[in-house]
Amino acid sequence: GAVVSQHPSWVICKSGTSVKIECRSLDFQATTMFWYRQFPKQSLMLMATSNEGSKATYEQGVEKDKFLINHASLTLSTLTVTSAHPEDSSFYICSARQGMAEAFFGQGTRLTVV
Amino acid sequence: GENVEQHPSTLSVQEGDSAVIKCTYSDSASNYFPWYKQELGKRPQLIIDIRSNVGEKKDQRIAVTLNKTAKHFSLHITETQPEDSAVYFCAASSGGNYQLIWGAGTKLIIKP
Numbered sequence: 551g552a553v554v555s556q557h558p559s560w561v562i563c564k565s566g567t568s569v570k571i572e573c574r575s576l577d578f579q580a581t582t583m584f585w586y587r588q589f590p591k592q593s594l595m596l597m598a599t600s601n602e603g604s605k606a607t608y609e610q611g612v613e614k615d616k617f618l619i620n621h622a623s624l625t626l627s628t629l630t631v632t633s634a635h636p637e638d639s640s641f642y643i644c645s646a647r648q649g650m651a652e653a654f655f656g657q658g659t660r661l662t663v664v
Numbered sequence: 665g666e667n668v669e670q671h672p673s674t675l676s677v678q679e680g681d682s683a684v685i686k687c688t689y690s691d692s693a694s695n696y697f698p699w700y701k702q703e704l705g706k707r708p709q710l711i712i713d714i715r716s717n718v719g720e721k722k723d724q725r726i727a728v729t730l731n732k733t734a735k736h737f738s739l740h741i742t743e744t745q746p747e748d749s750a751v752y753f754c755a756a757s758s759g760g761n762y763q764l765i766w767g768a769g770t771k772l773i774i775k776p
Contacts, residue, residue, distance in 0.1 A: 581762070582763075584763070592768075592769070593766050593768045594708070594766050596764075599762075599763050643707065647762050649762065650696055650757070650762060652713065653710070653764055654710075655707040655708050657706075657707050658707055
């Protein structure tokens with residue numbers, strides 16, 4: 551199947567700093583990319599949906615100035631957690647779709663803010 | 665907007681028995697229903713999906729049924745094995761922005 555690569559797999563950062571997470575579709579053009587946050591033993595919480603070349607659509611309660619999403623090309627989307635705080639510590643995972651085809655997930659990023 | 669409910673939250677079955685997980689959705693325009701399996705610490709992976717023009721789909725021990733009138737779809741796993749233990753998520757999607765609305769997940773435990 552298609553491959554979505556997400557980096558880094560884990561990151562530890564100091565409170566107040568920013569962290570960028572990359573999501574790449576390696577062998578298909580991702581017309582839509584999704585960013586999720588997953589708490590332990592819970593479902594996937596959609597943060598935002600992004601289409602290539604346009605602004606991301608954020609879900610209610612997600613601060614767009616804190617979680618910056620860029621979908622600059624059909625194969626790359628980035629999520630930047632700005633001014634990170636301990637409560638931002640979580641598992642972030644992206645997925646990518648081409649049209650209405652199957653969604654493929656990245657391997658996720660474990661963010662720990664200390 | 666779309667809302668997906670998934671039951672049960674935890675399901676424990678004896679190895680070799682069948683497991684059934686059910687989801688309901690609210691938006692009659694939804695036309696794509698995938699099921700994903702997520703093992704601990706790993707990414708969700710698609711195990712089977714169904715589109716609204718089909719009532720049932722089967723792939724070896726896994727099957728999905730869709731009832732558009734009642735707006736519910738179910739995952740059936742037969743002859744369960746220890747490696748089936750995982751969290752299973754259902755989702756629904758309509759044509760709009762290709763967004764997937766997720767169920768809350770079901771933790772499936774296969775007892776030896």
